[in-house]
Amino acid sequence: MDEALLRSLTPSVLTVLVRRGADFAAAEDAVQDALVEAVRAWPADPPRDPKGWLVTVAWRRFLDAARADSARRRREEAVDEEPAAGPAASADDTLRLYFLCAHPSLTPSSAVALTLRAVGGLTTRQIAQAYLVPEATMAQRISRAKRTLAGRGASPGGTATNARGTFDRPGDVATVLRVLYLVFNEGYSGDVDLAAEAIRLTRQLAALVDHPEVAGLLALMLLHHARGAARTAPDGSLVPLAEQDRGRWDTGAVAEGVVILQAALARDRLGEFQAQAAIAALHADAATAEETDWVQIVEWYDELTRLTDNPVVRLNRAVAVGEADGARAGLKALAELDASLPRHTAVAAHLHERDGDLATAARLYAEAAREATSLAERDHLTRQAARLNSLL
Structure with missing residues (x-):
């Protein structure tokens, strides 16, 4: 079969x-x-x-x-x-199917589940395993999404429409890309590699629609996925980017991602996925962590901030500033952000360590570990705190 x-x-x-x-x-x-x-x-x-x-x-x-x-x-x-x-x-039919599954009347989780089933061809069981929820729960989520589209869901223009009308009036590509990016960020769980599945679906979308942001998302996925084998140690622990064995990166995926990105950027219609892919490409281009062009990465984060004004982007920019201009500059950039942001405490710990304040960094690493949402991240931050405490 x-x-x-x-x-x-x-x-x-x-x-x-x-x-x-x-x-x-x-x-x-x-x-x-x-x-x-x-x-x-x-x-x-x-x-x-x-x-x-x-x-x-x-x-x-x-x-x-x-x-x-x-x-x-x-x-x-x-x-x-x-x-x-x-x-x-026709290709247009399949493209409209993407838009339907990412309809604004659906919640992000419902749009992702429906896309994986209707466009990706995954079974409810496979989707449930990938999201670590019972199959019955995922079945209910998909059923609710289909009922929303079959009823009088709100169309992008604000008028009521049935499912057939929605199918005939596709929404904008940005919504579809966000759904595919959500799929990609789920990574791997169960018997379905959602990152690989997202790449497959984005390739299919790129063949259907000529849009630089579709190419930008595909490039971003390839560049990130290329580092997958180096992200974890044999014991399952997280390996930070600076410590990864770059010889384990998939050079073929990196090269493909860079070529796709360059073609997208040449069209001079910059979007957030192209900017993110440019940052990923600069990381991939460095033979060692020390050779990373942090100054140019900060410039791309400035572009990304201009495009999105996203607080998470500003948080990542603070890290890049700390690398490009020194830890004090990074801490100054971090001080402008809401301390309740996810990973804010972990970034503060990293920057304080780079500034030589090991005691503060150890305390913040321990605090960040308590805030962590995944076991792997919590264990990594706990080890960082223990490492610094052993030096005090």
Whole structure:
């Protein structure tokens, strides 16, 4: 059974059903039923036309559901003449599917789950395992998202629209990119590498839409993912960027990311993902941590701040300033930020250590460990505090 083939066909099969008149929720349910049937039937009797087979089975499942629901009797009568296998979904159809799954009426978590299922072709079980939640919880989240789109969800223009109307009126690409970036940042858990899945979906999106920020996000993902093997030690502990074995970085992914980024930047339509990718590229370009061009990184953080005015960006800029201009300058930049920001205490500890105040740094590392949201981060910060305390 070629699971990758099934996942790649999912969005195009779904869009065929929607173009035939099925609402999104019913179409998505029918496609999932067809995928289950494919897993059962294909090993013994593989079809000559996998996509046509899936379209036919999914359409029959949809019609069966319509016949069982008296409220849908009118739609059944309109579509009862079943074609053998519908036309292939166009690239525009698949692109609209991305926009639908990232509709502004959905919460970020619901948009991510729906994208992974409808566009990515993952099962509810796989998505639940990746997010470390019970399958029933994830099923409810996906069902709520589909009900939102099937009802009278608010459209980007503020008017009420049904799911078909929303499908015909795609939103803006920025929302889709944020959803894909959320998927990427979940990393790896269970049997699905969400970072790799996000890269696959962003590649697909980049083939559908010519937009420099799509390319910027793809470059950013590749550059970050290239460092994945070096981020953890054999015992599972976190390895900071400055201490990573750069020989373990994926040079192929780095090179591809840089080429994609350069082409995007050449279009002179700078966006936040391109700026983030430029920072990642400067880290990747340095043979050692000491050779990092921190001055240029600060300049890119200035651009990113201008684009987003995001407090987390300003926090990361303070770290870069501390490297480029000295720890005191970094602490001055940090003092301008809200101390309740996530990682603020950890950044303060790092900068105080660079300034030579080990006692303050040790205290702040211990405090940051208590605030940490993950076990790996907490253990890393605790070890940093213990290391400095041993020197006092």
